[in-house]
Amino acid sequence: MPKLDSVLAWLDLNLDRSVERLNDLLRIPSISTDPAYAADCRRAAEYLAGDLSAIGFDAAVRDTPGHPMVVAHHAGPDGAAHVLFYGHYDVQPVDPVALWDTDPFEPRVVTMPDGSKRIVARGAADDKGQLMTFIEACRAFKAETGGLPCKVTIFLEGEEESGSPSLRPFLETNRSELTADVALVCDTNMWNRETPAISTGLRGMVGEEVTIKAASRDLHSGYYGGAAQNPVRVLAKILADIHDADGRVTIPGFYDGVDELPDSVRAIWDGLGFSETDFLGEVGLSVPAGEKDRSVLEQVWSRPTAEFNGIEGGYTGEGFKTVIAAEAHAKISFRLVSRQDPEAIRAAFRQFVTERLPADCTAEFEDHGGSPAIQMPFDSPWLGAAKTALSDEWPKPAVMIAMGGSIPVVGEFKELLGMESLLIGFGLGDDAIHSPNEKYEMSSYHKGQRSWARVLAALGGGPR
Incomplete structure (x- = not known):
């Protein structure tokens, strides 16, 4: 795919600039739960709308009774798939500040003893770094091809960290504008540093x-x-x-x-190398207490x-x-x-x-x-296309996992907009989200951009 190759090369050449853009966003203390930061939440929304407008999106800051939403649209080729990308620009409070090594809103790149790099700041992983991976992929397509492989709507929320009180009314009011073929949600993790994951189920x-x-x-x-x-x-x-x-x-x-877990999915989960002993041992336990004929992953993901x-x-x-x-x-x-x-x-x-x-x-x-629970059909063509695209980017093939908790927006998309969601994120379990010294690995940021470019290219030729 010559066009995709040039897009990926552009992302490689422009990584430093993309980090600068992320840092500009990270410097805005968009803490949604504290009214003292309301103006900063608006400033973050305006920054993102301006950035999206600069690369050719029809973008706007949309008021709500709380913090504003950002909605942006970009046309795609005739007959191409329409995707809705969701992220959130608000962040958690930074208390206790004394436990941060440096100013939470002055991002820094730290080089680790093994040579890897990480971006440290509040919101680096949750969710500013994650949402910017998608925007950077769109920027690269625009720079190299003049367009996008899909019709893309970007929907960025400003109240996710404070209960999303404006989300459902906004979706109800703007149902027709926001409905697409499939939703893309970035607020999730990889399985490990080398293995991307798509979360297919939420309890x-x-x-x-x-x-x-x-x-x-x-x-x-x-x-x-x-x-x-x-x-x-x-x-x-x-x-x-x-x-x-x-x-x-x-x-x-x-x-x-x-429903019973398909044998093919159980085989994938069995091959993840998950340690039940380590999982329970981290919290001082040793014996699984759920259904005795089920593995721990089944107990927390599918039962x-x-x-x-x-x-x-x-x-x-x-x-x-x-x-x-x-x-x-x-x-x-x-x-x-x-x-x-x-x-x-x-x-x-x-x-x-x-x-x-x-x-x-x-x-x-x-x-x-x-x-209700959310379950992406295991035979979904959207899922298959995204899985192949991610596997082409990372050292190990993408795996389909599930999540024991819930992401409310995914349920809202299903109920109100009739859309399935692909949950694809590049966070890691040690990113310290909601905690002091939150970080996002540079590999997550860089390869996340490349991953979204591959996913967009794959979905552009996907089912409609």
């Missing part, structure tokens, strides 16, 4: 809080012990019933919609869970108090996979609790939100 979640009530007031355990119903004991028994001896959840219908996040009842202060509490509370989160229905899970849990209540006890429930 959903249901949050529930239950309160078990019995007597009209707290009781003296000497006067009433043995005769009065104890909500703490009732709650503990119900929670214990949720899992069987093999780690499976016993709530009826809980596994409805849970649903029921976890107890907090239990409270009776006297919990200093010293001792002989009391039978009038009520007991628990917070429970369910991580969902495949086609599990959040509301069906919620209803099944509440029925499970209610059916186990003894005489004189009642249960009250509080909804703490819910969202």
